[in-house]
């Protein structure tokens with residue numbers, strides 16, 4: 240089994256001041272075998288880190304769509320922000336990438352027993368409460384994505400992890416875990432232990448047998464992101 244943090248940021252994100260090379264030490268200290276760099280709307284940091292040869296890297300991007308965020312993993316090219324979720328998904332898939340919905344219930348206070356929806360005519364139809372919590376969680380998107388992030392260290396409420404896991408299970412999708420680290424010390428706070436993989440296809444098979452782990456970061460960590468927006472130098 241290998242240990243992978245599937246969601247983290249570098250200074251190529253507008254709200255993160257972590258230099259790309261400092262991710263290497265952070266990942267080693269956290270005993271990670273692999274990281275997915277998922278900067279906001281760019282893959283520059285991921286490409287730089289992978290080119291260093293110092294750390295195993297999945298090239299990802301947290302993409303701001305017109306309806307909320309999606310993560311693309313195993314990307315070759317960046318996907319522009321601001322497209323519809325379906326266009327974004329198409330752009331990820333046409334380059335062989337995988338699509339994950341990050342922190343589906345975000346910072347919302349949701350019930351762990353949230354009514355999720357039901358299968359109808361071979362598709363999962365989410366409840367009104369699910370779509371109200373995050374409009375990207377609609378039927379068309381849920382029928383096309385590969386993964387749902389169940390564990391994210393930057394979410395405020397543990398119930399949102401439970402609700403996200405239940406949603407993934409209801410939709411028949413595998414779950415991921417990621418620290419969403421915007422500072423070095425957050426790296427590895429959430430991770431999956433999973434069988435090894437070589438590419439997107441074998442990753443998707445392996446993640447079905449993954450065990451997600453995580454601890455939530457202090458709410459104070461969000462001030463680090465606000466601070467980073469102010470002090471961040473160009474990477």
Ligand SMILES: [Zn+2]
Pocket residue numbers: 246248277301419
């Ligand atoms: Zn993020």
